[in-house]
Amino acid sequence: MDKKLHFSELYNTHYASIFKLCKGYFNGNEALASDSAQEVFIKVWESLDTFRGESSIRTWIYRISVNTCLLHLRKQSTKKEKITTSLPHVAEEAEDTADEERLQRMYACIQKLPEKDRLITLMMLEGITYPEISDVVGMTEETLRVRIHRIKKNLTQCVSHGNI
Amino acid sequence: METFDDLQTLWNKQPAVSRPATAADLMKKGEAHVQKIRAGHWGTIAIISALIMVLIGYFVAMKAYQMNGLTIGLTLMISVMTARVWLEAISATRFRRIRPDLSLAEFSHQMQGYYTWRKRVHTVFIPPIYMLYVLGFTALLPTLKVNLSPGMYLYCVISGYSFLLLFAIFLVRILRNERKLLEFLKGLN
Numbered sequence: 001m002d003k004k005l006h007f008s009e010l011y012n013t014h015y016a017s018i019f020k021l022c023k024g025y026f027n028g029n030e031a032l033a034s035d036s037a038q039e040v041f042i043k044v045w046e047s048l049d050t051f052r053g054e055s056s057i058r059t060w061i062y063r064i065s066v067n068t069c070l071l072h073l074r075k076q077s078t079k080k081e082k083i084t085t086s087l088p089h090v091a092e093e094a095e096d097t098a099d100e101e102r103l104q105r106m107y108a109c110i111q112k113l114p115e116k117d118r119l120i121t122l123m124m125l126e127g128i129t130y131p132e133i134s135d136v137v138g139m140t141e142e143t144l145r146v147r148i149h150r151i152k153k154n155l156t157q158c159v160s161h162g163n164i
Numbered sequence: 165m166e167t168f169d170d171l172q173t174l175w176n177k178q179p180a181v182s183r184p185a186t187a188a189d190l191m192k193k194g195e196a197h198v199q200k201i202r203a204g205h206w207g208t209i210a211i212i213s214a215l216i217m218v219l220i221g222y223f224v225a226m227k228a229y230q231m232n233g234l235t236i237g238l239t240l241m242i243s244v245m246t247a248r249v250w251l252e253a254i255s256a257t258r259f260r261r262i263r264p265d266l267s268l269a270e271f272s273h274q275m276q277g278y279y280t281w282r283k284r285v286h287t288v289f290i291p292p293i294y295m296l297y298v299l300g301f302t303a304l305l306p307t308l309k310v311n312l313s314p315g316m317y318l319y320c321v322i323s324g325y326s327f328l329l330l331f332a333i334f335l336v337r338i339l340r341n342e343r344k345l346l347e348f349l350k351g352l353n
Binding site: 004007008011012015016019020034038041042043045046047050051060063064066067068070071099102103106115116119125135136137138139152155156159160 | 165166167168170171172174175177178180181183184185187188190191193194197198263264265266267268269270271272275348351352
């Protein structure tokens with residue numbers, strides 16, 4: 001398939017999901033999420049020729065996304081400032097007040113998780129399968145399952161009671 | 165008490181997002197980025213080559229046996245700046261070699277290797293480079309004093325040492341930021 005056509009298809013199919021992953025990673029900050037999601041697809045375009053089909057294309061894009069999100073914020077020194085300004089964005093978009101509050105709590109709880117757990121959680125919420133997540137993060141499926149069990153427990157506890 | 169399924173439902177209820185750019189826009193940005201990297205790579209080589217040519221040309225013009233403060237100072241400054249640019253070029257090449265599509269474990273391992281190298285650059289190579297640069301500048305001053313007006317000479321001394329002080333602060337800040345990044349990457353394991 002023509003590279004440009006292939007890229008357009010990938011972009012149209014996966015952008016929304018990658019954006020949500022980045023948004024969750026950056027505590028609901030849409031500006032940061034949009035920047036990093038675009039950075040992801042620029043890297044996808046640059047590296048598309050090197051994709052060898054050893055994993056699914058979705059797994060490959062998620063690998064790029066996770067690595068990009070991981071370093072995007074760390075390169076900036078104003079992390080805290082950017083994250084605290086992000087919460088109003090969440091409030092603006094949710095229509096239902098109760099859902100809005102729960103969603104804010106959920107973002108805040110995801111933020112409290114250790115870095116790797118945060119990324120695993122977001123992929124899980126985006127419906128990525130366990131074998132794909134284990135491929136993206138580079139851990140065995142068995143270890144991942146144990147970790148996910150713990151993450152789910154911590155996350156539900158945090159959203160319900162406010163602490164991990 | 166919320167269940168994870170409740171959270172999943174809540175997550176899925178988030179409104180759909182519109183794409184801020186078209187695929188074609190991103191392809192253009194991607195191409196521009198690749199061109200910039202290539203231009204930067206050749207630009208660095210061109211700068212280093214030009215500096216070396218200037219140095220050689222200067223030595224030929226001055227005849228090397230005339231070893232005065234100006235020659236020693238300029239030689240030191242140009243040599244250490246060349247070394248500095250060369251180190252940056254090596255760092256940039258090492259960074260570009262880290263593929264973005266590695267697994268998180270492998271990516272963080274390779275990034276740790278990169279930032280360990282950067283730490284070595286900042287702690288082992290940069291201090292002597294900086295000291296030699298200061299020494300080179302200081303060696304220039306007697307010649308500048310003879311050839312410049314007192315006002316201009318004073319301006320050179322103040323602006324030169326101020327620049328060196330600011331540059332040192334800048335280097336320390338880079339070192340601190342990169343150390344934080346290294347600690348963060350180590351924390352991932």
